[in-house]
């Protein structure tokens with residue numbers, strides 16, 4: 326870590342510093358008031374297309390690139406700017422899963438990238454069906470109750486995501502879901518601890534703190550085992566060119582097919598099960614946090630918008646016109662709901678930086694503003710501050726649920742051209758929660774569908790409001806170093822709607 330710090334050239338400007346040294350008070354600011362520190366970096370450098378150096382995780386210095394260079398970052402080959410190596414520094418995936426191979430050769434991601442669009446057509450029905458079980462199971466309010474939103478949504482998301490990943494009946498197994506959620510929580514905790522552990526102590530600390538994750542992985546493996554044995558046997562018997570009778574359509578099956586064809590030497594129960602754990606880590610945590618923030622923002626949005634009712638109405642109208650079927654085409658027509666979700670992720674993401682990359686080419690890389698960033702340095706873009714830039718978003722700190730749908734409708738009417746570039750799943754230099762370019766999150770198409778479906782299933786049964794003690798003001802989302810905290814413990818009042826309201 327210190328090696329990278331020493332290697333950054335003196336010519337790169339540092340935040341709050343006139344020379345190549347970053348003071349300890351600036352390093353302290355990263356830990357105690359990172360939002361302000363990042364604001365200074367954004368205002369002084371990134372906003373004007375300039376690269377700068379800012380203290381980062383684990384006392385390491387990070388290179389912040391301007392969002393004006395998003396396109397350039399996206400166009401760099403992985404052999405120059407590597408997303409895998411960038412994330413590896415943060416999520417410590419090799420420690421948490423016990424193998425660097427899952428990170429160096431992440432075919433579990435390749436499967437999702439390759440097949441997500443096709444799979445969604447097949448699985449939309451299954452996810453919608455799963456919500457009919459998951460919502461009453463985890464959100465069973467008789468008349469009125471104050472509900473811990475994140476805790477409830479985590480379970481609902483885990484269940485419906487598992488319907489996508491491992492299918493029925495395992496997606497309804499409470500202990501499997503519990504172990505998978507626990508693995509995700511522990512992995513995030515371990516990453517935070519390992520980032521601040523000096524390299525010399527990493528082998529010992531890494532071994533000790535990952536004992537609980539190892540146990541969770543072992544438990545999950547016991548659940549995956551019968552599926553693995555049966556499916557691999559049938560795929561081997563039937564060959565990979567044909568589908569066998571009643572072949573499952575879930576992500577595990579896609580992973581097995583892909584691995585048996587492309588990397589047969591790597592197909593074993595532990596590797597497949599661990600890769601399922603990694604997939605769950607990507608899908609459970611961020612989606613649970615995102616839908617929780619969306620519900621809190623809907624409840625807290627100004628009464629002038631009548632947000633919950635607008636969502637209910639829109640989804641009901643679209644579904645009626647689509648014969649009651651909730652598929653990709655229907656989801657694409659729900660532009661107001663889409664706008665609420667996009668606005669919520671703009672104001673309340675989890676990560677505040679995007680497009681995290683590590684320079685892996687030995688000769689380094691030259692930025693569009695002329696700096697050479699050496700091998701080993703990590704780079705990213707200050708995405709939260711892009712989303713709060715008043716030149717890009719009018720009144721940026723306000724949660725304006727229909728900000729994007731208004732623009733979409735106006736743009737389409739004015740220019741006669743479809744404005745779907747403003748959709749939740751669209752990415753670009755001014756909207757980066759999912760990154761941008763060839764490594765932009767492929768799971769966002771599933772997230773889009775899942776969150777719209779969750780909002781439909783929840784809002785058609787419940788009215789939601791902030792608790793009286795919040796006096797109509799949304800509970801704060803504090804920053805802890807550079808992360809915006811998930812809304813842990815935030816409750817909303819859920820009131821069952823009377824039948825005649827439906």
Ligand code: HEM
Nearest residue numbers: 434607608611612615680681758759760761764765766768
């Ligand atoms: C709201 C939920 C989610 C958010 C905010 C999110 C965000 C992100 C971000 C920021 C990246 C990195 C993009 C880049 O560096 O350019 C990413 C990558 C990725 N995400 Fe997501 N994600 C979410 C849900 C999911 C889900 C549900 C899945 C799986 C079904 C998933 C699978 C992946 C994969 C496989 C990658 C790596 C892509 C690659 O390197 O090519 N994500 N995600």
